[in-house]
Amino acid sequence: MDGPEELTVMSNEQYEEMLSGRGRHIAPTEAASRTDGVSFASAAPGWDTVKFTGKDRRGKVVPTRVGNSVLGWKHFSGPHNITNPDVVKKIIGGTSNPTTSRDHPHRLVYGGALVATGGLLDPPRKIADIRIIVQYHWQTADRRYSLSDRNAKIGVITAYCRNVPRNRCPDKVNQA
Template identity: 30%
Template structure:
């Protein structure tokens, strides 16, 4: 569900802007209308002050920051095949390499961001296994913005909020770490297709592993 298809009645509600700590990993109640929104989309729906309040509650200075969540430091990453999701066959029956593209997205300014099969250090194989994030929806949603949440050289960070569209309450934040260059900073990963390395990792902030319901939205 997107903001464009929401009812006018919902627009008049004051969002219950609050994010509790890690919650039960069971699926949300059936009456929850959850969707992933960028802060930009959230602000357009519920206003700047509400978006600022959510952003403050989701501060990256929280204890479960990038390092604690297992974000790869491209300066020390090493290449390797790693384990892959047995249900994926991106190689079309042939051996798939880490650079095999599973999904390919652009943010609203045109920056291309592929999600590659990866290995145990980066890409889908890394974050799906380490952080239990297998759905493409929060990743795709994070790029529906005109600017990253953070930018430092080729390292970009995007976020999406799992939002109850009936009242604006935010269940959690998904953070997506991107290498917007054809190689990692140490040169140990270079793409053979001329496209950016893309998603290094993604995780639910505040969790070692995303709750199971995140992959069911």
Template identity: 30%
Template sequence: MKTLRMSRLAIGAILAATAIVATMTPTAIADPSTPVSRSTATEPTLRWLSQQEYTALVGVERAKNPHIAAAPPGAHFAGAPLDPPQHWYDIDQTDFDPSGIEIPTRHGTADFGYQHYAGPHNLTSQKAISAAYRSRPFVTQGAHYEYLGYLTFGDTLIAQIHTIAQLATSTDDRKFTTPDGKYIGTITAYCEGVTRCPDIVNSEG
């Protein structure tokens, strides 16, 4: 009799548990077929980097031997080319290097400044120049300073910008002296390895 009572209790417990499971909402039981949501990785974009920033991105070894690749289809950023002023001494932009040196880029002439490099080297982007001047100079000889900047897509190098600046108030030949007492600034700028920069360099002013 006691055994029969125990069996009835066990059956009752099983039926109660079955009823509870049957009344559970669908969200209470995980569906193994439901895919787990994953965060979408951010797509790489074109951006200008200083030499230090580029080294931090790709590592010292890759930075020592940069490999330049074509920009992938669709890579771009908004902006417009610089509309320069008219006098050689007018300043198109001003940058500061990591030491705090103020480096103007002047409208210039056929010998130096924006007029010297923009057309012949197909380089009108202000951000390209700024990226180089955010770097530490890799050449310093008196008033002659040289800098490097990098255009990247993710960790792919699209272009390497080389700028040369005159950190003096006159050009070496003394033909030009700044009326504002500031440095002559950018003498030239160009893309390493090519005569003319790829158009993608100028898609952002």
């Protein structure tokens, strides 16, 4: 390595673009680099209060709600150790084609990575494989949670790192 290691969070699409040589440095999208939070009222927010939003490359606005122990920010920030909103924003913002399934058409899966890059001669190295699960519908698949506005989206259900103990991301993910 001919320089200090640099850590970056990016979508899987951005990672593939970097590996294919289409760009050594991937510029974050506007949506991925924004840090606009939502101000909370003085009362404690409900599960459905939007904490922040991201926007994917196709223009889908994806909220992350305060949530509770089952879904949203409170669900994943502690147990899965993703405490930096920019991690979620960068992965969503760098993705144009989240995966879906025929069985769950409103479930979007955004994939990303914590990547270490060194000098010009060192190849990028994936440190963590990150998944973000989104319910892009006004109610959850099990119908336990719903929004009064049927045009609104539940948003991020969970975010986690794969292939690590307890799906808990390394601390480095929040520093990138």
